[in-house]
Amino acid sequence: MAITLSGDQALPGPPLSSRLTPAQVWGIVLLAPYLLVFLAFVVYPVCYGLWLARAPSNYVALYNDPIFARAAVNTLIFLVIGINIKMVIALFLSGFFAVQRPWIKWLSVIFILPWAVPSIPTILSVRFMFNPEWGVINHLIFSFTGDDGPNWLNDPTVALTMAIGVHIWKSLPFWTLILITGRLAIPHDLFEAAEVDGASWWQKFRYITWPSMQTLYITCTLLSMIWTLGDFNSVYLLTGGGPADLTHVLATLGIRYLRLDQLSLAMASIVCAMPFVLPLVYFMMKRLSR
Amino acid sequence: MKLPSLRDVATEARLLLIGIPVFLWTMIPIYHMFLFAISPKEDAFSGKLWPDHPTLHNFTIVFKQQHYFLRDFYAQFWNSLVIAAAVGVLTLVIATAAAFSISRLRVPGGRIVMNLALFTYFIPAAFLAVPMYRTMGNYGLLNNHWSLILAMVTIASPYAIWVLKQASDKLPVELDEAAVMDGATTLQIFRMVYVPLMMPSLVAIGTYAVLLAWNEYLYAFLLLSNDREITLPVALGNFLAADDSPWELLMTTGFIYALPPAAIYYAFRRYMVGGLTAGAVKS
Numbered sequence: 001m002a003i004t005l006s007g008d009q010a011l012p013g014p015p016l017s018s019r020l021t022p023a024q025v026w027g028i029v030l031l032a033p034y035l036l037v038f039l040a041f042v043v044y045p046v047c048y049g050l051w052l053a054r055a056p057s058n059y060v061a062l063y064n065d066p067i068f069a070r071a072a073v074n075t076l077i078f079l080v081i082g083i084n085i086k087m088v089i090a091l092f093l094s095g096f097f098a099v100q101r102p103w104i105k106w107l108s109v110i111f112i113l114p115w116a117v118p119s120i121p122t123i124l125s126v127r128f129m130f131n132p133e134w135g136v137i138n139h140l141i142f143s144f145t146g147d148d149g150p151n152w153l154n155d156p157t158v159a160l161t162m163a164i165g166v167h168i169w170k171s172l173p174f175w176t177l178i179l180i181t182g183r184l185a186i187p188h189d190l191f192e193a194a195e196v197d198g199a200s201w202w203q204k205f206r207y208i209t210w211p212s213m214q215t216l217y218i219t220c221t222l223l224s225m226i227w228t229l230g231d232f233n234s235v236y237l238l239t240g241g242g243p244a245d246l247t248h249v250l251a252t253l254g255i256r257y258l259r260l261d262q263l264s265l266a267m268a269s270i271v272c273a274m275p276f277v278l279p280l281v282y283f284m285m286k287r288l289s290r
Numbered sequence: 291m292k293l294p295s296l297r298d299v300a301t302e303a304r305l306l307l308i309g310i311p312v313f314l315w316t317m318i319p320i321y322h323m324f325l326f327a328i329s330p331k332e333d334a335f336s337g338k339l340w341p342d343h344p345t346l347h348n349f350t351i352v353f354k355q356q357h358y359f360l361r362d363f364y365a366q367f368w369n370s371l372v373i374a375a376a377v378g379v380l381t382l383v384i385a386t387a388a389a390f391s392i393s394r395l396r397v398p399g400g401r402i403v404m405n406l407a408l409f410t411y412f413i414p415a416a417f418l419a420v421p422m423y424r425t426m427g428n429y430g431l432l433n434n435h436w437s438l439i440l441a442m443v444t445i446a447s448p449y450a451i452w453v454l455k456q457a458s459d460k461l462p463v464e465l466d467e468a469a470v471m472d473g474a475t476t477l478q479i480f481r482m483v484y485v486p487l488m489m490p491s492l493v494a495i496g497t498y499a500v501l502l503a504w505n506e507y508l509y510a511f512l513l514l515s516n517d518r519e520i521t522l523p524v525a526l527g528n529f530l531a532a533d534d535s536p537w538e539l540l541m542t543t544g545f546i547y548a549l550p551p552a553a554i555y556y557a558f559r560r561y562m563v564g565g566l567t568a569g570a571v572k573s
Contacts, residue, residue, distance in 0.1 A: 139337025
């Protein structure tokens with residue numbers, strides 16, 4: 001009953017019990033557990049975090065920290081280049097997997113694996129493949145050319161590219177799957193009619209597939225961008241932010257500050273990302289809550 | 291028998307030209323992990339594509355906890371299991387109740403709560419991790435399994451509520467009305483009408499929450515630190531602490547750790563694809 005009472009108090013106005021039907025009382029009781037979780041583990045942490053990040057000196061410190069600027073640029077590269085490459089490939093592969101062949105059906109089952117298995121062991125597996133001394137890649141380079149391979153993860157550009165590659169490896173199946181559902185929803189007779197009219201594959205894509213999938217594709221791209229902002233694993237487990245903290249993204253940078261016991265800096269770096277995140281979130285909410 | 295035309299052959303060749311790279315791209319990291327798991331250390335580190343003497347010795351070492359890094363393997367496996375199960379159950383209970391309340395009982399303010407939940411869903415989890423860590427410290431829950439369980443429930447619930455609400459909006463109102471006519475109380479409707487009809491979505495959401503918790507690395511690594519309290523992914527990450535890490539054992543443990551979620555995923559694939567991906571992006 002205590003939960004009911006606290007739920008009642010949250011609502012404005014006098015004697016509520018007279019205004020609420022029993023079903024509504026139950027509604028409040030059943031909603032209360034989530035509200036409690038939300039208040040204790042979302043509202044309180046966010047408010048507390050914002051309060052910690054309130055001092056302007058934090059932002060001056062961030063501005064003066066070259067690692068922060070680098071992380072911001074890396075994040076932008078990750079999102080703008082990485083996600084768009086991923087989504088174009090996903091769009092392309094959704095067409096491939098829509099082709100009716102038994103072996104393609106089997107391949108689509110295998111193709112889901114990166115999404116189905118946890119990312120930690122597979123990312124570490126990639127990391128060791130590129131180990132300069134013992135990794136299989138440099139062994140192969142040595143056996144073919146007789147030269148030592150490069151120290152892959154020691155070059156920030158290569159390391160960041162590989163982190164993007166790992167991210168694509170992991171999440172490509174999911175987005176391809178979503179785009180396949182979108183593609184299969186296009187009425188088949190449209191393509192048959194185009195076939196009769198002698199349309200090329202590009203014309204079919206340009207005038208049938210793309211117009212029907214455009215909205216879905218853009219939604220997916222934006223959603224993927226928001227989520228990728230929180231992709232900690234691809235960077236942290238592959239490069240650890242190194243070499244020399246040059247491959248951090250905002251997600252790993254926040255944790256780095258946290259580990260250095262600079263919580264207010266960590267929060268400030270997240271606050272700095274908000275002007276980009278919130279419009280995207282607002283747009284997604286408009287689309288999903290329709 | 292009809293011979294394939296040149297055009298058919300060309301189409302098939304083009305499909306293979308896409309299919310083979312896709313297969314290799316997908317399988318190489320996984321194969322590499324498997325290769326390490328069945329290779330003795332010398333073979334693994336010499337860059338062979340297939341070991342001279344494939345062996346299950348690494349698995350024996352893991353299962354007998356015969357290495358410094360593995361001395362708490364069973365405890366950590368158990369932690370992962372318990373936490374994943376607890377997150378699955380709690381998320382189901384909280385989200386089902388909330389979705390029923392918002393969608394069927396039309397509780398005042400339900401729409402606002404739904405939007406707040408969606409908002410949480412879109413905030414990147416790594417951003418929430420920073421204040422969450424401090425909050426758990428304030429609550430005195432650090433290093434306690436409850437901190438990870440509650441954090442994961444917080445992250446899993448918004449999507450769970452949203453998917454369940456979408457699904458329950460599709461159930462006809464007449465069902466509830468008929469039950470009320472028959473004198474059913476709200477709780478009876480919930481238990482005897484709502485939950486049975488929602489079963490497929492509930493399975494999908496339960497699986498989603500369990501996998502999310504089992505796979506979680508960041509929160510687990512922030513919130514738990516004691517060797518006997520951490521989950522398997524954190525233990526895997528800890529292998530990296532040493533320069534001379536036993537990578538073949540790391541890959542073996544990783545392989546064991548990756549099997550349950552892969553099996554669950556494939557077992558519930560129908561539910562997952564129907565219940566989750568369709569709901570993930572409303573076109």
